[in-house]
Amino acid sequence: MFDSLSVKLDRAIKTLKGQGKISEINVASTIKEIRRALVEADVNYKVAKEVTDGIKEKALGRDVLIAVSPGQLLTKIVHEELTSLMGGSQADINITGDPAVILISGLQGSGKTTFTGKLANRLKKQGRQVLLVACDIYRPAAIDQLKVLGEQVGVEVYAEPENKNALQIAQNGIAQAKKTGKKIVIVDTAGRLAVDDQMMAEIEGLKKSLKPTETLFVVDSMTGQDAVNTAKTFNERLNFDGVVLTKLDGDTRGGAALSIRAVVDKPIKFISTGEKMDAIDLFHPDRMAQRILGMGDVVSLVEKAQEAFDQQEADRINKKIRKNQFGFDDFLSQIDQIKKMGNIKDLMGMIPGMGKALKDVDVDDDSFKPIEAIIKSMTPKERENPDLINGSRRQRIAKGSGTSVQEVNNLMKQFEQMRKMMKTMNKMGGAKAALGNMM
Numbered sequence: 001m002f003d004s005l006s007v008k009l010d011r012a013i014k015t016l017k018g019q020g021k022i023s024e025i026n027v028a029s030t031i032k033e034i035r036r037a038l039v040e041a042d043v044n045y046k047v048a049k050e051v052t053d054g055i056k057e058k059a060l061g062r063d064v065l066i067a068v069s070p071g072q073l074l075t076k077i078v079h080e081e082l083t084s085l086m087g088g089s090q091a092d093i094n095i096t097g098d099p100a101v102i103l104i105s106g107l108q109g110s111g112k113t114t115f116t117g118k119l120a121n122r123l124k125k126q127g128r129q130v131l132l133v134a135c136d137i138y139r140p141a142a143i144d145q146l147k148v149l150g151e152q153v154g155v156e157v158y159a160e161p162e163n164k165n166a167l168q169i170a171q172n173g174i175a176q177a178k179k180t181g182k183k184i185v186i187v188d189t190a191g192r193l194a195v196d197d198q199m200m201a202e203i204e205g206l207k208k209s210l211k212p213t214e215t216l217f218v219v220d221s222m223t224g225q226d227a228v229n230t231a232k233t234f235n236e237r238l239n240f241d242g243v244v245l246t247k248l249d250g251d252t253r254g255g256a257a258l259s260i261r262a263v264v265d266k267p268i269k270f271i272s273t274g275e276k277m278d279a280i281d282l283f284h285p286d287r288m289a290q291r292i293l294g295m296g297d298v299v300s301l302v303e304k305a306q307e308a309f310d311q312q313e314a315d316r317i318n319k320k321i322r323k324n325q326f327g328f329d330d331f332l333s334q335i336d337q338i339k340k341m342g343n344i345k346d347l348m349g350m351i352p353g354m355g356k357a358l359k360d361v362d363v364d365d366d367s368f369k370p371i372e373a374i375i376k377s378m379t380p381k382e383r384e385n386p387d388l389i390n391g392s393r394r395q396r397i398a399k400g401s402g403t404s405v406q407e408v409n410n411l412m413k414q415f416e417q418m419r420k421m422m423k424t425m426n427k428m429g430g431a432k433a434a435l436g437n438m439m
């Protein structure tokens with residue numbers, strides 16, 4: 001996320017020379033570099049100028065304490081300014097009402113339907129009763145797409161494929177929710193490839209009649225300045241309550257995330273970071289600013305770990321470790337737990353300093369594929385008792401998994417080291433504590 005912006009800001013801050021006080025002279029070129037980095041990340045020029053003016057004003061004349069370098073002080077100031085640029089604090093959605101109605105708007109392809117599924121999934125996991133309503137009357141495929149997503153996350157979808165009146169469908173959907181005790185209705189609407197008047201009139205009409213508790217505008221962060229302009233147009237007509245930024249897992253430069261709040265004065269409420277149904281997060285301006293500055297985001301990492309963490313499975317594995325019975329099946333199960341937490345590279349980026357180090361490295365779910373293939377080519381007995389795996393078995397496993405004997409050897413070596421460490425931990429009686437720290 002925002003890799004190149006992070007690198008450029010880091011470089012800019014490092015150009016700050018001098019000790020003691022930050023002065024007009026020594027900070028000028030650094031501020032210019034920061035502004036350039038923001039503009040190159042597709043941040044609106046006016047916004048970039050306002051931010052850097054703010055940074056300069058805060059930095060000037062500040063005494064630099066002996067404990068921190070001028071660069072560290074400036075990093076702190078930049079962090080504060082970026083946080084306030086993105087809205088300061090996290091903003092929640094309003095789901096009070098009987099039922100609460102959430103209206104989803106945005107252009108076609110922005111990720112509206114995918115987000116609708118994710119939001120339903122998230123609310124359901126929080127124990128809420130949700131009904132999805134398919135109001136994209138122009139694309140039959142969109143109704144099917146929503147139905148598939150609804151089924152995937154276990155949330156009912158209300159649709160009337162033959163009806164061409166979006167308002168009527170939405171009203172019928174809300175009536176259905178009341179009848180069946182659903183407390184939240186999420187209405188997915190039709191988008192167009194570009195802003196057009198008919199679409200605007202339709203969504204405006206839906207908002208006026210349905211009086212939703214929350215109107216969200218979904219926008220593709222990869223579209224940079226266009227995202228900001230579209231947000232402006234939608235906001236003028238709809239006066240929406242919040243923004244959803246999608247596709248932040250892609251190669252986005254960051255401009256949309258940084259400028260939208262300043263331009264439309266509406267908070268970003270959610271971010272979407274992948275095609276999987278759990279790739280949705282609340283938007284925390286301070287954490288995002290930390291990640292942009294390569295300061296990591298350990299809080300989000302821990303939250304994700306807790307979400308994916310399966311206590312029963314952890315207890316089971318712990319028991320096996322204590323009995324020195326940790327086998328390859330357990331290893332596979334641990335890999336699954338890590339994968340459940342989301343995009344690996346994004347996760348790594350949450351560890352301070354790691355994002356920068358991994359900038360050019362390709363780490364994703366696929367990185368585990370050869371390991372999984374090797375383990376799956378072992379017999380159940382071999383997985384349980386890895387000591388059985390001799391030279392000829394290694395050759396067979398390599399063939400079966402489409403890998404080389406060397407790859408199998410490497411995995412065996414790593415696994416052996418892991419088991420040795422576990423044994424040592426057992427002897428010290430600290431397995432539980434150590435594993436707890438690993439999670």
Ligand code: GDP
Nearest residue numbers: 108109110111112113114246247272273274275
């Ligand atoms: P809609 O036309 O606005 O309803 O957009 P869709 O929900 O159909 O999404 C358009 C495409 O973007 C689909 O291929 C989605 O799988 C993909 N997509 C949606 N959200 C994300 C995201 O956060 N990250 C990535 N990488 N792809 C996404």
